[in-house]
Amino acid sequence: MLVLRGVVKSFRGFTLHVEELSVPDKTYAVILGPSGSGKTTLLRIIAGLERPDRGSILLDGRDITHLPVWERDVGIVFQNYALYPHLTVFENIAMPLRNKKLPRDEIKKRVEQIAEVLGIKDQLHKYPHQLSGGQQQRVAIARALVKEPKVLLLDEPLSNLDARLRLEVRGFLKELQRKVGAIVVHVTHDQEEAMALGDLMVVMNNGKVEQVGTPHELYRKPRNLFVFNFLGLGNLVPAKALGLGGQHLLGFRPEDVVLGSGDYVARVVRQEYLGPYKLVELEYNGFRIKARAPPTAEFREGEAVRFGIDIEKALVFRE
Numbered sequence: 001m002l003v004l005r006g007v008v009k010s011f012r013g014f015t016l017h018v019e020e021l022s023v024p025d026k027t028y029a030v031i032l033g034p035s036g037s038g039k040t041t042l043l044r045i046i047a048g049l050e051r052p053d054r055g056s057i058l059l060d061g062r063d064i065t066h067l068p069v070w071e072r073d074v075g076i077v078f079q080n081y082a083l084y085p086h087l088t089v090f091e092n093i094a095m096p097l098r099n100k101k102l103p104r105d106e107i108k109k110r111v112e113q114i115a116e117v118l119g120i121k122d123q124l125h126k127y128p129h130q131l132s133g134g135q136q137q138r139v140a141i142a143r144a145l146v147k148e149p150k151v152l153l154l155d156e157p158l159s160n161l162d163a164r165l166r167l168e169v170r171g172f173l174k175e176l177q178r179k180v181g182a183i184v185v186h187v188t189h190d191q192e193e194a195m196a197l198g199d200l201m202v203v204m205n206n207g208k209v210e211q212v213g214t215p216h217e218l219y220r221k222p223r224n225l226f227v228f229n230f231l232g233l234g235n236l237v238p239a240k241a242l243g244l245g246g247q248h249l250l251g252f253r254p255e256d257v258v259l260g261s262g263d264y265v266a267r268v269v270r271q272e273y274l275g276p277y278k279l280v281e282l283e284y285n286g287f288r289i290k291a292r293a294p295p296t297a298e299f300r301e302g303e304a305v306r307f308g309i310d311i312e313k314a315l316v317f318r319e
């Protein structure tokens with residue numbers, strides 16, 4: 001189990017403050033937040049690349065706050081992979097083991113083993129520039145895993161891959177984590193990626209943790225407007241505008257809008273065909289509302305449609 005307690009790190013004009021964060025064993029944790037929210041700083045503190053001003057980091061009950069990077073039992077994959085260009089794939093992966101001065105046979109065995117797990121065994125003689133982006137990334141992951149660390153840290157690992165490869169590698173990362181059983185801490189600003197991968201999601205904003213939970217908890221029970229707005233598509237309408245009492249805002253997801261029947265009448269502003277469903281944007285009482293419709297539904301722009309809201313699923317926020 002990885003625990004951060006009372007961790008504070010200040011730069012000029014920015015403070016990261018994590019009161020308490022626990023990541024249980026064998027958990028895929030995703031740190032999600034907008035640019036500048038402190039995700040990378042948090043990762044670097046866990047890695048030992050950044051020293052916190054206050055607080056402690058515990059790994060399996062051991063205080064590692066003041067240990068140097070190489071004594072921490074963590075593997076790191078940087079966003080740009082940071083491979084050594086003049087070394088072969090084999091030597092890149094072997095580097096952490098050479099630093100540990102393991103015997104030559106042992107190094108060969110372990111490099112080949114991890115290369116097998118990552119499906120790059122036939123690339124070991126090549127140089128990084130002879131590999132595709134996806135293959136380079138696998139080499140970086142292999143290098144991070146070859147020491148069999150308890151914690152694997154991934155900083156925006158998918159951001160350099162094209163859309164198709166990103167989906168493929170995403171599935172692969174999760175399977176890999178299950179196979180090696182390590183704690184993964186994965187930093188991203190992509191909410192879909194975070195929900196797809198995370199056993200545990202940590203939403204950050206402005207140096208603080210806004211909420212920690214499973215993807216479903218965060219999507220359905222966001223603690224505040226920031227989390228609601230940051231995860232997926234949402235509608236926000238004052239309760240009054242819907243003829244309901246109170247001064248609050250109602251938050252609901254497109255899939256909570258029932259089209260074709262209900263208490264309200266709106267106008268269709270536009271529609272987007274997205275394959276499995278259509279996203280329809282409505283205007284009601286001066287507010288925009290996004291709704292889901294079957295992919296075959298046809299609307300005319302400006303057409304009046306009736307709609308209702310699954311009010312049980314709606315969230316109440318203070319205005």
Ligand SMILES: Nc1ncnc2c1ncn2[C@@H]1O[C@H](COP(=O)(O)OP(=O)(O)OP(=O)(O)O)[C@@H](O)[C@H]1O
Pocket residue numbers: 011012014033034035036037038039040041042189
């Ligand atoms: N070494 C440093 N010296 C000074 N300021 C820093 C340093 N590292 C980070 N910061 C500042 O801390 C804040 C958080 O940066 P951080 O990189 O952790 O955010 P992030 O959420 O990872 O953002 P991004 O998604 O853009 O990478 C930023 O305002 C950044 O300018």
